[in-house]
Amino acid sequence: IRANDIVADYVAAARDGTELAEGYGAEEKHQFDALTSGDPDLGSESMEEFDIDFVPVMVTIAGAEDELAAEPFDLAVLDDSFEAPPLSPETGHWTIRFTPHSELYARANDPLLLLRELATLGDVEVNARVDEVPALADFEPFGVYCAWEITLRSETATEATIAEVFEFVEGNCDLSIERGLVPSAEDMLDRTMEETAPSPAELIETAEVAPGAEAAPVLSFAELAESMKPALKAAAPVMPAPLKPSATASEEPEGDNDRRSGPEDRRNGVQSIRVDLDKIDRVVNMVGELVITQSMLTQQMDETLRARYQELVRGLEVLAQTTRGLQDSVMSIRAQPVKTVFSRMPRLVRELTAKTGKKIRLETIGENTEIDKTIIEQLSDPLTHMIRNSADHGIESTEKRVAAGKAEGGVIRLSAEQAGGNILIAVEDDGGGINRERVLQVARERGVVGPEQQLSDEQIDQLIFAPGFSTAAEVSDISGRGVGMDVVLSNIKKIGGSVHVKSWTGKGTRMTLRLPLTLAVLDVMLVKVAGSPYVIPLSSIVETIQCARANFSRMPTGAQVLQVRGEYVQVVDLATRFAMGTEIERDNRFVVLCEAEGGVKVALIVDDIIGQQQVVIKSLEENFQSIEGIAGGTIL
Structure with missing residues (x-):
C-alpha cells in the first residue's frame, strides 16, 4: 500500500514538474529487495511481522504444446461411466477438426458432451489445439482459443x-470431417517419445536461482497437469448461461466515470456501457424540471376543470406515475453502494493503530447500502474525522482496557442502513465514552458555555461539534489541531443531513449520520403558513392533527408543548417563528408532528395542509443566502 502511494507521488511530481526528496521511497525499495532475494538479513524489523505460510514454486511452460500433443485427452478421466465399445484390429478411421465459435458457448453448448457423443461411434483420440492461446495480458476471458x-x-x-453429432452446433463452429488411415500404435509411441518436452532435471539446470536463495522446485507443465487431474475430475463442467442483451449506465466510484462489464456481470446476464457522469447529471436535472412541470399542471386543475375534463385528469395522473418511474430509474443509475467509501477506512484504522499504539479492529456492516453519488462524495471527510475521533479519544489504551475488564483490542463498528427516505451511517466504538466533565471544562475555558450555564448530558455531547473544539492534551497529526468534528457537522448539513451523538460512560460512543437518499427529487407535504406555501419532507412527518383535537400544555417557563400518547413535544408556531401574521383561528389550524435527528420530535403549527407532491429542492445558500430555519427552495 505504501509503495502504491510512492508511485502516485512520483506520477504527481512528473505531472506538476516538481522534485521529490532524494532517496524518496528508498526504505520501501530496500524491503522489496529483501522479499525478492529471500535474504532475511537485508530486511528491516517490520518484515518479521509477516507470518505467511507460502513457498514459491517455479513453473515453466517451455515445451508445453509438445507435452499437450503427446498426452491425448482421456475422456474416461472425466467420465468413469463411459465405456468405449470393443474395436476390431483392422478398421478405417476419420479425422475430425472441430473449432467452436463464441456463439456456441453463449447458447450453453458444451464441447465435452459432443466429444462424448462422438465416442459412442467408436474409439476416439482427442488432441486439444491450444497454439493460439495469447499471453496472459492479452487474454480475453470469454475469447475462444481452443480447437x-x-x-x-x-x-x-x-x-x-x-x-x-454436431448438427445442433452447425453454424456456430468450423467443422471438417476427412477419411484417413490409422497409424500403428508403435508409430504413435515413437512420435510421442520424439516430441516429449525437456525433463524436469534439464529444466532445473537451466532455471536461474537468486544468489543466497535456495532453488525453488521446478515443475514441468505435464507434471502440473497430472497433479491437477483429481481436481478436474471432481469438478463438473459448468457453462455460462446465454447472455441476455441489456444495457445499464453505471459508473466507477474512484474518479473513473464509467465501468467495464466484468466476468461477474456477464455471468449474471448483465452488460454495462460507459456513460459520462455529466450526461447522467443532465438527465437528472431534466427529470427535476419534468417533476416541476407536472406539479404545475396538477396545481392548475381546480374542481371545475376536473369535472369538465376527466380525460385530461386521467392523462395527468398517468403523467405523474410515469414521471415517478422515470425519476426512480434515474436515481438508481446514480445510486452507488457505500462500500466505495467504507473500503478506504481499513487502511486508516491500520495507520491509526500504528500511531496510537492501541489495538483496534474495524467492523463494517451494510456495505451494499446504496446512496446517491453526490452524497457519497461528501462522506469521506466526515467518516475519516469520526473514526479518528473514536481511535484517539474513544478507544482506551491496552492497559486501561485490561484494568476495566475489557478485551485488549478495541472495536470500531462502521454501519449503514436505509430507514425510510434516509440513510443512517453510524460509527460506534466500545471505548470509554465521552468524558463529559472534561468536555464541559474545556468548553467553559474557551467561552463556548457560560460559567453558570447548566447543560444536560445530551447537550454536553453535542459540544464536541463546536468549531475549533478539542479536548486533546497534545497537538498531533491525529487530533488537537482544532479541525475535526465541526468539519463533520458542516459537511453533513451541506447535504441536508444531521449528526447525533449518544455516549455511555465506560462502554462506548455512537455517532449517527442521518442523510437523505438523494438530493434531486423529494417527496414532501405542502402546507400553507400566513398565505405562503412551505414544504416539509414526507420522511420526517410522523402524523398530522387538527389543533382543535390536539392536547396542548404549557411548561413553567411559558413554553408550549403538545402531549401525544404520554410524550411531551416542543411546539413551534411557524407563523410566529417567521414573524408573519395569520388570521386563521387556532382551532382551524393544523399540527404537523415531525421527527428530527436522534428521534427528537417537534410539533409544527401550520394554517392549512394542501397535500403531498414531489419537488426539486435547490440550495438557497448557493443561489441567494443562508436563512435560518429554511433548508432550501423549490418551484411549485
Whole structure:
C-alpha cells in the first residue's frame, strides 16, 4: 500500500514538474529487495511481522504444446461411466477438426458432451489445439482459443453419422470431417517419445536461482497437469448461461466515470456501457424540471376543470406515475453502494493503530447500502474525522482496557442502513465514552458555555461539534489541531443531513449520520403558513392533527408543548417563528408532528395542509443566502 502511494507521488511530481526528496521511497525499495532475494538479513524489523505460510514454486511452460500433443485427452478421466465399445484390429478411421465459435458457448453448448457423443461411434483420440492461446495480458476471458483434432476408429461410422453429432452446433463452429488411415500404435509411441518436452532435471539446470536463495522446485507443465487431474475430475463442467442483451449506465466510484462489464456481470446476464457522469447529471436535472412541470399542471386543475375534463385528469395522473418511474430509474443509475467509501477506512484504522499504539479492529456492516453519488462524495471527510475521533479519544489504551475488564483490542463498528427516505451511517466504538466533565471544562475555558450555564448530558455531547473544539492534551497529526468534528457537522448539513451523538460512560460512543437518499427529487407535504406555501419532507412527518383535537400544555417557563400518547413535544408556531401574521383561528389550524435527528420530535403549527407532491429542492445558500430555519427552495 505504501509503495502504491510512492508511485502516485512520483506520477504527481512528473505531472506538476516538481522534485521529490532524494532517496524518496528508498526504505520501501530496500524491503522489496529483501522479499525478492529471500535474504532475511537485508530486511528491516517490520518484515518479521509477516507470518505467511507460502513457498514459491517455479513453473515453466517451455515445451508445453509438445507435452499437450503427446498426452491425448482421456475422456474416461472425466467420465468413469463411459465405456468405449470393443474395436476390431483392422478398421478405417476419420479425422475430425472441430473449432467452436463464441456463439456456441453463449447458447450453453458444451464441447465435452459432443466429444462424448462422438465416442459412442467408436474409439476416439482427442488432441486439444491450444497454439493460439495469447499471453496472459492479452487474454480475453470469454475469447475462444481452443480447437480439437479427433481421430475416430469405427467400422460403422459414416460422414453423415459423424455430422449428425454436431448438427445442433452447425453454424456456430468450423467443422471438417476427412477419411484417413490409422497409424500403428508403435508409430504413435515413437512420435510421442520424439516430441516429449525437456525433463524436469534439464529444466532445473537451466532455471536461474537468486544468489543466497535456495532453488525453488521446478515443475514441468505435464507434471502440473497430472497433479491437477483429481481436481478436474471432481469438478463438473459448468457453462455460462446465454447472455441476455441489456444495457445499464453505471459508473466507477474512484474518479473513473464509467465501468467495464466484468466476468461477474456477464455471468449474471448483465452488460454495462460507459456513460459520462455529466450526461447522467443532465438527465437528472431534466427529470427535476419534468417533476416541476407536472406539479404545475396538477396545481392548475381546480374542481371545475376536473369535472369538465376527466380525460385530461386521467392523462395527468398517468403523467405523474410515469414521471415517478422515470425519476426512480434515474436515481438508481446514480445510486452507488457505500462500500466505495467504507473500503478506504481499513487502511486508516491500520495507520491509526500504528500511531496510537492501541489495538483496534474495524467492523463494517451494510456495505451494499446504496446512496446517491453526490452524497457519497461528501462522506469521506466526515467518516475519516469520526473514526479518528473514536481511535484517539474513544478507544482506551491496552492497559486501561485490561484494568476495566475489557478485551485488549478495541472495536470500531462502521454501519449503514436505509430507514425510510434516509440513510443512517453510524460509527460506534466500545471505548470509554465521552468524558463529559472534561468536555464541559474545556468548553467553559474557551467561552463556548457560560460559567453558570447548566447543560444536560445530551447537550454536553453535542459540544464536541463546536468549531475549533478539542479536548486533546497534545497537538498531533491525529487530533488537537482544532479541525475535526465541526468539519463533520458542516459537511453533513451541506447535504441536508444531521449528526447525533449518544455516549455511555465506560462502554462506548455512537455517532449517527442521518442523510437523505438523494438530493434531486423529494417527496414532501405542502402546507400553507400566513398565505405562503412551505414544504416539509414526507420522511420526517410522523402524523398530522387538527389543533382543535390536539392536547396542548404549557411548561413553567411559558413554553408550549403538545402531549401525544404520554410524550411531551416542543411546539413551534411557524407563523410566529417567521414573524408573519395569520388570521386563521387556532382551532382551524393544523399540527404537523415531525421527527428530527436522534428521534427528537417537534410539533409544527401550520394554517392549512394542501397535500403531498414531489419537488426539486435547490440550495438557497448557493443561489441567494443562508436563512435560518429554511433548508432550501423549490418551484411549485
